[in-house]
Amino acid sequence: MPARLSEVFRAHPVHLHDNNIEFESVQEVPDSHAWPQVIDYPSEDLYDVQEVPIIDLMDPNAAKLVGNACETWGVFQVTNHGIPIHLLEEVESEGRRLFQLPAQQKLKAARPPNGISGYGRARINAFFPKLMWSEGFTIVGSPVEDARQLWPQEYKTFCDAMEEYQKEMKKLSTRLMWIMLGSLGITQEDLKWGALKGESEVTSAALQLNSYPPCPEPKRAMGLAAHTDSTLLTVLYQNSTSGLQVLKDGVQWVTVPPKTGALVVNIGDLLHILSNGRFMSVLHRAVVHRTRHRLSLAYLYGPPSNIQISPFSKLIDQKHPPLYHPVTWSEYLGRKAKHFNKALSTVRLCGPQNGFIDMNDQNRMKVEW
Ligand SMILES: O=C(O)CCC(=O)C(=O)O
């Protein structure tokens, strides 16, 4: 198994660079991008009946609220998170500068079929017969090599902004992880790799830039199809155009409305595993807008890629048997590349029994605690 994040897709190449369209110039959604009736928008009166929690990290109750949101939603927004607004504005503007480049220029930094970083479509396109209304750029470690392909001269402002952002995101994600684990009674002693320093650290995250151009027929297109993240947790910055939706209780898509300066945090499959099913790895997707361009930056935070992840023994007892067998992040990414949304069930240890049913299993029913 590959130990480095950059190598995890070597055995799972995907060829996604055909059929490129100039999104901005088309008058209607071409057949290659037309999804049959997928966007079952909730009707206006259902829209936001339930609201994704917004948590002020300075609130003395923040830890409790975070724990609760992880168990009931698997997603929340945070304010007072310490990331300076000017940095958010800077990465947004650099991201926009990237996606505004001509297609031929962007393709100079095309993500290789078996690689992880660079420009291209979301890998999950490979699981669907239709293409998504989006483009992306993935950064693992330093973006400099790819950025030089895009801008032989002016790559530095992009790299500086993205590197600073990754540094800040890493601090925030680590802080959030400990708040979440704390709510489960997990301490530093229970998570040895949490204190690891050294080379393995730098490979434990990826930064995914997503661009969703305006779409003449938004209901016939899909920005990013429903998926869970293969991370511990993801921190997402979205610009002022809405599009992110999360599935609540397996039945209702709820929009996560953009809130100036706030960040969206969602649980990924690995924290779901560590928490033995107690935290939800939330199913989410991105829809598109008729006139507005949407940009998002997802910081995909994971453990060192070769460390075994399994449910904490503290969370296991007779009533709560372990739900998953150990898996490393790089191994899990390989499973995701092969099985997509069924990856979690491939590491599942025991089936649902006596009301002990996992929120993330195929039937999407609730764990009783
Ligand atoms: O653009 C969004 O809101 C969602 C992005 C996302 O889910 C991802 O990059 O994994």
Ligand SMILES: [Fe+2]
């Ligand atoms: Fe995602």
